[in-house]
Amino acid sequence: MADTCGQVLLGSGLTVLSHPLMYIKVLVQVGHEPLSPTLGRNMFGRQVYQLPGLFAYAKHIIKIDGKSGLFKGLTPRLCAGTIGTIVHSRVLQVHTYLISSPSQMVASSQKAEDGSLQHVVNETTKEMIARSCATIITHPFHVITLRCMVQFIGREAKYSGVFDSIVTIYREEGILGFFAGLIPRLLGDVLSLWICNMLAHFINTYAIDDSTSHTGEIKNCSQAVTGFFASMLTYPFVLVSNLMAVNNCGLAGGLPPYAALYPNWLHCWSHLSREGNMSRGNSLFFRKLPAGKTYAVEQKRFF
Numbered sequence: 148m149a150d151t152c153g154q155v156l157l158g159s160g161l162t163v164l165s166h167p168l169m170y171i172k173v174l175v176q177v178g179h180e181p182l183s184p185t186l187g188r189n190m191f192g193r194q195v196y197q198l199p200g201l202f203a204y205a206k207h208i209i210k211i212d213g214k215s216g217l218f219k220g221l222t223p224r225l226c227a228g229t230i231g232t233i234v235h236s237r238v239l240q241v242h243t244y245l246i247s248s249p250s251q252m253v254a255s256s257q258k259a260e261d262g263s264l265q266h267v268v269n270e271t272t273k274e275m276i277a278r279s280c281a282t283i284i285t286h287p288f289h290v291i292t293l294r295c296m297v298q299f300i301g302r303e304a305k306y307s308g309v310f311d312s313i314v315t316i317y318r319e320e321g322i323l324g325f326f327a328g329l330i331p332r333l334l335g336d337v338l339s340l341w342i343c344n345m346l347a348h349f350i351n352t353y354a355i356d357d358s359t360s361h362t363g364e365i366k367n368c369s370q371a372v373t374g375f376f377a378s379m380l381t382y383p384f385v386l387v388s389n390l391m392a393v394n395n396c397g398l399a400g401g402l403p404p405y406a407a408l409y410p411n412w413l414h415c416w417s418h419l420s421r422e423g424n425m426s427r428g429n430s431l432f433f434r435k436l437p438a439g440k441t442y443a444v445e446q447k448r449f450f
Contacts, residue, residue, distance in 0.1 A: 151236045158228045166224065167217040168431070171204045173296045176389050176428035177400045181207055181447045184436055198434035208299070220295035223309050227288035231281040238277040267348045275340055282333055287325035289332075290316070293392045294401075301399025319397065328391035331412045335384025342377040343370070383425045387415050404446055 182199040199207070208216050291312040298306060306312040316324040347370045355365055391412045393401040400406070409415040419425050423437070436442075440449035 151233060154236070155229050155232050158232055159225055162225055162228050163218075163221065166221050167205060168201065169224075170217060170219060170296050171201060171208070171431060172428050173293060173389060174204070174299060174400075175431065175434075176386055177297055177300065177393065178405050178424075178427065178448045179300045179400065180442070180449060183444065184442060196436050198436060200434060201431040204431070212299070216299075219299065220292040223288040223291040223295065223312070226309060227285040227292065230288070231285040234281040234284050235277045238280045239273065242273050242276065264348065267344055271341060271344045274344075275337055278336055278340065279333060282336060283326075283329065286329050286332070287313070287316075290325060290327055290392045293389055294396055294398060297393045297398050297400035299400075300405065303398055305397060316396075324396075327394070327396075328388040328412065330388075331384045331391065331416075332388035335381040335388065338384070339374075339377040339381040342380060343374045346373040346376065379429075382429050383416065383419070386425065386427060386429075387412050387419065390415055390419075404450070405448060 180198060182203060184196045184198055186194060187197040188194055205217060212219075288309070291306060291309060294306045294312065298304065305315060313325075320327075347366075350369045350373065351366045355369070390406060391409065394406055394415070395401055395408050402408070407415075407418055409418065419427070437449050442449055
């Protein structure tokens with residue numbers, strides 16, 4: 148219990164600190180570009196036209212809504228983080244309890260000592276189940292968070308609080324409205340977890356010599372690198388999930404011209420792929436102009 152409380156407190160602190168970053172990323176994912184491109188330099192020093200980065204975007208939001216405007220949607224996100232941490236911990240505890248018979252404990256310890264591929268598969272499967280349960284249960288709060296953020300585009304106040312948002316979604320969309328964008332989010336989480344753990348296992352097993360010094364630090368580094376690589380590969384699932392969570396929900400950011408009305412997430416994926424927007428919002432620094440697109444000043448987006 149103490150460990151769970153510590154994880155909740157740490158997670159809540161990190162959530163508060165990272166919230167402005169997520170807020171800006173979501174607005175960019177939707178396609179909102181309130182500032183015109185400017186002439187700047189890329190990472191190689193060449194002069195190019197660039198879209199506003201993280202800090203310029205943040206200054207724009209502060210100018211309109213003040214510093215507190217950077218924290219729209221924070222309350223439901225904190226709820227999601229707290230509940231998700233508790234659910235994740237409890238699912239792992241239940242899993243440990245279910246496999247705690249003497250014979251299974253012996254077999255499990257042998258596999259752990261071997262450090263075999265089977266052990267990695269078992270641990271990844273256990274983590275996948277725990278994460279998936281937490282994601283499913285907290286997804287309604289994730290949807291509310293995204294919609295609170297996207298209101299910035301049309302200056303709406305439709306989603307003003309957690310309870311009011313729950314009532315609004317249930318009244319207009321029913322139970323399914325709370326799980327908009329869930330499938331691509333789950334798929335992305337699962338794929339990211341497996342890619343990260345399997346790559347890290349093969350690197351640690353076949354590319355790192357255990358006899359060298361600082362082996363532990365190198366393995367931790369490889370885990371971080373593979374995690375970053377996996378997140379890059381699965382980013383389109385995150386983008387599609389977030390767009391589907393706000394699509395056709397009555398907000399300007401989820402309606403034309405910002406978004407087409409997608410019947411399902413596969414249509415959204417196909418549309419983004421055709422438009423070359425599968426990585427939109429992936430980077431908030433050195434943002435280059437979309438190829439073949441024209442900036443519309445009044446609508447504050449590219450066409």
